[in-house]
Amino acid sequence: MSEERARIGGEFYTREDLKKFDEVTLRGALHERTHHGIEVPIYPTILNWRGKAIENFGIDAKLLFEEWQARGYSEEDDDILWVKRYLEYAEQIRNGVKPEIPEVGEQPEPFTDEELKVVNKLLWGRRSGRSGWSDKYVSDEIIDAICDAGRAAPIGCNLDEVRFIVLRSEEEKKLIWSDVSTENAVIIVIAYDKRPSRIVKQDLPERVPHNRGFDCAAAGDHMGLMAHALGLTSVWLSDSPGHAKEFKEAYGLPEEFEVAMHLAVGYAAAGSIKSGRVPLKYMYYSRDTK
Numbered sequence: 001m002s003e004e005r006a007r008i009g010g011e012f013y014t015r016e017d018l019k020k021f022d023e024v025t026l027r028g029a030l031h032e033r034t035h036h037g038i039e040v041p042i043y044p045t046i047l048n049w050r051g052k053a054i055e056n057f058g059i060d061a062k063l064l065f066e067e068w069q070a071r072g073y074s075e076e077d078d079d080i081l082w083v084k085r086y087l088e089y090a091e092q093i094r095n096g097v098k099p100e101i102p103e104v105g106e107q108p109e110p111f112t113d114e115e116l117k118v119v120n121k122l123l124w125g126r127r128s129g130r131s132g133w134s135d136k137y138v139s140d141e142i143i144d145a146i147c148d149a150g151r152a153a154p155i156g157c158n159l160d161e162v163r164f165i166v167l168r169s170e171e172e173k174k175l176i177w178s179d180v181s182t183e184n185a186v187i188i189v190i191a192y193d194k195r196p197s198r199i200v201k202q203d204l205p206e207r208v209p210h211n212r213g214f215d216c217a218a219a220g221d222h223m224g225l226m227a228h229a230l231g232l233t234s235v236w237l238s239d240s241p242g243h244a245k246e247f248k249e250a251y252g253l254p255e256e257f258e259v260a261m262h263l264a265v266g267y268a269a270a271g272s273i274k275s276g277r278v279p280l281k282y283m284y285y286s287r288d289t290k
């Protein structure tokens with residue numbers, strides 16, 4: 001690997017090549033190279049520190065970030081601050097300095113009993129709403145809070161490709177397949193942009209193309225929980241690939257977008273029963289208790 005070429009998805013790219021990346025592709029590659037090139041290897045590297053410089057550690061992310069900077073893109077977004085932090089540590093490693101990462105000494109603080117009650121209230125209180133939606137307006141602030149909870153969900157390879165399309169008009173909502181009434185509900189279409197996984201080749205059949213759908217599902221789950229915490233009700237709406245294609249065409253989504261799922265959110269017109277679950281013992285196919 002040379003200082004002047006970044007290896008992305010197994011291919012080498014010169015600085016000139018990086019100039020041709022669109023913003024989403026550049027950002028996706030920067031995320032993935034920071035993740036797999038620094039974030040994943042850095043912990044074993046510092047925990048088994050050999051006291052020696054490691055040439056080219058994190059160099060792909062460095063080159064991508066320099067292209068990011070050259071374009072004058074924001075350096076203050078949360079994801080870019082995360083990149084910058086890792087780039088600093090990677091530079092120390094290249095210079096033979098063991099990074100001091102404060103979080104390495106931290107353990108998660110177990111929740112108090114009171115806090116756990118709140119967590120369980122959320123997990124077991126959330127339920128799918130199918131009894132219609134009241135006409136109480138769902139503000140944009142509420143939609144932001146719900147989508148922001150989706151932003152906190154885990155994401156494969158740190159690619160950050162989940163995107164939201166918020167539909168309010170009854171006309172546009174007709175484009176969505178649903179087996180429950182969506183009148184008065186807000187529909188959040190959870191989609192992904194294919195460009196980040198495409199550039200790092202995680203979309204190849206032998207890699208992890210399914211991660212993109214998992215990312216959307218993880219976001220949707222977080223969002224349903226936040227909706228519940230804010231006094232709203234939600235329900236997932238499945239979509240067949242055929243419906244997703246129809247929506248994409250009718251709504252005019254860009255080629256690189258794919259729809260994964262929909263979430264209907266709103267204030268329920270009436271309550272609904274929380275469905276029961278099989279006992280936990282049924283869920284263990286096997287369980288090593290040693």
Ligand SMILES: Cc1cc2nc3c(=O)[nH]c(=O)nc-3n(C[C@H](O)[C@H](O)[C@H](O)COP(=O)(O)O)c2cc1C
Binds near residue numbers: 129179237
């Ligand atoms: C992948 C997935 C797809 C779903 N699709 C639909 C759907 O199309 N229509 C619907 O009414 N509910 C749908 N749901 C909601 C489930 O029916 C619901 O979560 C399940 O019955 C458990 O009930 P609860 O959410 O009240 O705990 C879906 C849930 C998931 C996770």
